[in-house]
Each structure stands twice: as C-alpha cells, then as structure tokens.
Amino acid sequence: MSDGQGYRGFRPLADTASGVLDPVLRKRAGINLALLQSWEDIIGPALGNQSRPLKILWPRRAHEDDPFQPATLVIACEGFAAIRIQHETGEIISRVNAFLGFAAIGRVKIEQKPVPTAGPSRRVRQPIVDAAAEKRIAAVTADIEDDGLRAALARLGRSVIAEKAKRRS
Incomplete structure (x- = not known):
C-alpha cells in the first residue's frame, strides 16, 4: 500500500465474475452483483441479514426523449423485517441511491419470501494481517x-x- 503504485495489475476473481454475471443480472433482474454483495453494508446488518434485493423495475419509456423516472427496488424479506423495511423506506432509498451514485430508485416494493439467514456459510472469515x-x-x-x-x-x-x-x- 505504501509504495504508491497501487494495484493496477491486480484483478480479483470477483471482478471477473462480476463482469460475467452483471450483464445477466442486469438483463434478467435489472440489478447488479455489487448491489447484491454490498446489501448488508448498504442497509445495515440487522435488515441486511433478513432481506435481499431481488430486482430493479425500470419504468418503460415510450420515447427516448421522455424524462428519466426512478425505478422500483423489489426487496425480499419476511415477517417483522417487512415492517421495518416499510418504516425505513426513505432511508433505504437514500442509501441505495448513494451506493449507485445517482437517484436511480424512487420506490421500494416488498415481497414476502423466505430469506436465508446469515450463518457461517454466508459470512466470509476476515483474513489475518500482521x-x-x-x-x-x-x-x-x-x-x-x-x-x-x-x-x-x-x-x-x-x-x-x-x-x-x-x-x-
């Protein structure tokens, strides 16, 4: 880190996988891998463990000149998490938009679905450094x-x- 050169030649496997999966996810669900991977960091661990983004529904535009309209983020969750997400919708929209870098999301839709809980298999063990x-x-x-x-x-x-x-x- 201190050599000032950065990591220009280094390309992690996640970037390669993201390059392959992102177009598929974008086409099928209107969502990207970075959003899925960062979900818990975006909305916090409490809600991040109990929900996941499913898709982004972009409004259809009749003409190319039509003004931009924000999309709807569809979130899967169950039970009490649905109430918390509904209550914190404004904050979730703000955080997702900040993550995406523009006001992409204007609405959240909740789908009641089972979401796997964060167990040892979902959490990656933090590497040890000196x-x-x-x-x-x-x-x-x-x-x-x-x-x-x-x-x-x-x-x-x-x-x-x-x-x-x-x-x-």
Missing part, C-alpha cells in the same frame, strides 16, 4: 467519520493485503 498492516489500515481510515464505512474499508484493506501476501508466497 500488526504493521493493521497499523497502516488504521492510519488510512482514521479520518473517516462514518463507523460503518470505516469498518467496511478496513475489511477491504485487510482482504487486499492478505491477497497480495498470498500471491507472493
């Missing part, structure tokens, strides 16, 4: 005010450092 790497990660993320974002970036840093170390050995 103390020096932890210190560098802490220094780089120290100025980030949002606790969730700081933690997510620290996890990302650990993963990148561990993957780089694994490739060296």
